[in-house]
């Protein structure tokens with residue numbers, strides 16, 4: 001029997017921290033063969049039917065289906081300008097194409113999801129609403145970007161002829177391997193490389209000359225985009241930006257916690273690990289932040305040199321000893337019963 005699904009634990013946030021509450025794959029699995037126990041994700045690969053819905057739901061794209069990533073499949077469809085997508089001929093279950101991928105694909109072509117096979121499918125009950133939700137999210141994103149693109153659900157027997165307007169626009173467009181070059185060039189130039197799903201989205205936006213839109217979207221309708229803030233309870237313990245799997249959060253050279261929305265995949269790990277719950281998800285998301293040239297400053301600290309270890313640290317209220325040295329001092333006192 002060939003294994004239909006595999007998990008790259010180095011990408012899964014559950015393995016990155018015992019505080020992670022991510023259970024997107026488990027919730028998505030229509031036949032309930034994923035089990036999550038603290039820092040472990042167990043997939044019963046013998047019962048798995050390889051529908052790929054968990055892979056589409058995973059924020060960090062840690063799951064592969066039949067040795068393929070959802071990213072690779074979507075990339076293939078976009079590159080071949082395929083506009084009709086069906087589970088029996090060119091994709092996994094349609095519920096595996098999440099809202100961000102659907103929006104990316106619809107930016108290139110109007111697309112038709114062939115739901116003709118759903119009627120007799122054993123996982124229809126669990127997956128059809130997810131397809132509808134993903135389409136709604138993609139429509140919401142496209143509207144915010146001011147793009148008039150269509151995503152239709154049809155019961156097809158044959159591939160129909162779809163509007164060729166945007167397809168022609170892309171006829172001379174070479175995405176390049178994983179769109180790296182595109183994502184790093186011109187208006188989306190960045191020092192780091194965004195996660196794959198986002199790279200593709202950015203590459204397509206760039207090709208279409210869409211610089212983002214200042215229209216605010218409600219976060220609750222988005223799957224993988226988010227904006228953050230950090231409130232005054234933050235003491236720069238540094239855990240959030242150290243665990244962030246995509247480097248969306250980072251610490252700037254002059255004492256700031258920075259956030260780059262283009263990199264955030266909304267895995268929620270920064271929220272889960274913050275003991276003081278200082279990291280907040282903003283209620284609204286502005287697409288301009290995805291294409292912004294600079295990351296946003298979430299919190300600025302005054303930098304000082306630690307009297308004990310001589311390393312630079314963020315001084316919250318004028319203290320002269322860094323957090324690590326203070327913790328070590330406390331531990332030593334406890335150890336010696338002082």
Ligand code: SF4
Nearest residue numbers: 012013022024025058
């Ligand atoms: S959805 Fe992805 S990151 Fe989250 S627990 Fe499952 S495999 Fe890990």
Ligand code: SF4
Nearest residue numbers: 244264265267268270
């Ligand atoms: S900023 Fe937070 S939610 Fe976004 S990718 Fe990093 S850890 Fe995940």
